Amino acid sequence: xxxxxxxxxxxxxxxxxxxxxxxxxxxxxxxxxxxxxxxxxxxxxxxxxxxxxxxxxxxxxxxxxxxxxxxxxxxxxxxxxxxxxxxxxxxxxxxxxxxxxxxxxxxxxxxxxxxxxxxxxxxxxxxxxxxxxxxxxxxxxxxxxxxxxxxx
Ligand code: CMX
Ligand code: CO
Numbered sequence: 001x002x003x004x005x006x007x008x009x010x011x012x013x014x015x016x017x018x019x020x021x022x023x024x025x026x027x028x029x030x031x032x033x034x035x036x037x038x039x040x041x042x043x044x045x046x047x048x049x050x051x052x053x054x055x056x057x058x059x060x061x062x063x064x065x066x067x068x069x070x071x072x073x074x075x076x077x078x079x080x081x082x083x084x085x086x087x088x089x090x091x092x093x094x095x096x097x098x099x100x101x102x103x104x105x106x107x108x109x110x111x112x113x114x115x116x117x118x119x120x121x122x123x124x125x126x127x128x129x130x131x132x133x134x135x136x137x138x139x140x141x142x143x144x145x146x147x148x149x150x151x152x
Contacts, residue, residue, distance in 0.1 A: 009108050009111075010098050010099060010100060010103060010104050011096040011097065011098050011144070012097050012098060012099065013061075013062050013064050013066060013097040014097070015064065015065075015066065015095040015096060015143075015147075016054065016066065016067040016068060016069040016094075016095045016145075017067075017068055017069065017091060017093075017094055017095075018069040018071055018091070018092045018093040018094070018095065018141075018143070019068060019069065019070050019089075019091055020071050020073075020083050020084050020087075021070055021071065021089050022072065022089060024051050024053060024071075024072035027053075027070045027072075028053050028055070031055055031068060037055040037056070037068065038055065038056070039053045039055055040054050040055065040067070041124065041125050043124065043125070044074060045122070045123070046074065047121060047122060048078070048079070048080075048121075048123075049074050049077070049078025049079065049080065050072065050073060050074060050080055051071075051073075052069055052072070052124065053069070054067045054069055054124055054125070055067055055068045055069075055070065060097070062099075064097050064147060069124065071092060080092060093131070093141035093142060094140060094141075094142055095129075095142070095144070095145050096142070096143070096144055097145055097146070098146055099146065100146060101128045101129065101145065101146035102128075104144050104146075105144055108144070112136070113132050113133065113136040113137060114132065114135075114136050115130055115131075115132060116130065116131040116132065116133055117130040117131060120146070124145075125148055129143055129144065129145045129146075130143070130144050132144070
C-alpha cells in the first residue's frame, strides 16, 4: 500500500450502474419481473443521445440512492450506440455521487485521470455530470454525478 494519501475527491456513494440496451421497455420489463425494481424516473437526454430509465435499488447514507440506469440510444453516432455496435448489450459505465462535481472532477483530474467534460453537463433529472476516460480507469467508463439541488 502506498503512503501517499488519495485525492480528496469527496465521493459519497455508488450512484448508479449504467447499462446499455437496445430496447428500453424490454429491459425495464426484465428488471421489474426478475428483481421487482421499479422505474423512478424516465427521460430523453438529447445531448447524451439516450432514452433512459432510473430504477432505484437502495438508499445510501449520504441521503441519496443507488440506481440502475438503463440506456437506449436515440441516434447511431451516440456513445451508447457505438458501445452496442462494438460490445452488444451490457454494463456501460459506473457513476459515483458527490456533493460537488466540479471539485471532485478537479481532484480526480489532479490525480492524473482525464476528465472528458471541461464543464459539467446535464445528466438525469437535472443532475450535473462529468465523465472520466475509461483508459485511465482500468477500462471502466466512470461518471461523477451531483444530484439536482445537492450542491453545497
Ligand atoms: N467502457 C469502457 N471502454 C470504453 C467504453 C465504455 N463504455 N466506450 C468506449 N470504450 C473504449 C473502447 O473500447 C475503445 O478502446 P480501444 O481503443 O482499446 O479499442 C476506446 O474506448 C475508444 O472507443 P470508441 O468507440 O472509439 O469511442 P470514443 O473514443 O469515440 O468515445 C468515450 C469513448 C468514453 C470518450 C465516449 O463514449 C464518451 O465520451 N462517453 C461519455 C458520454 C456517455 O457515455 N454518455 C452516455 C451516458 C449518459 C449518462 O450516463 O447519463
Ligand atoms: Co450515467
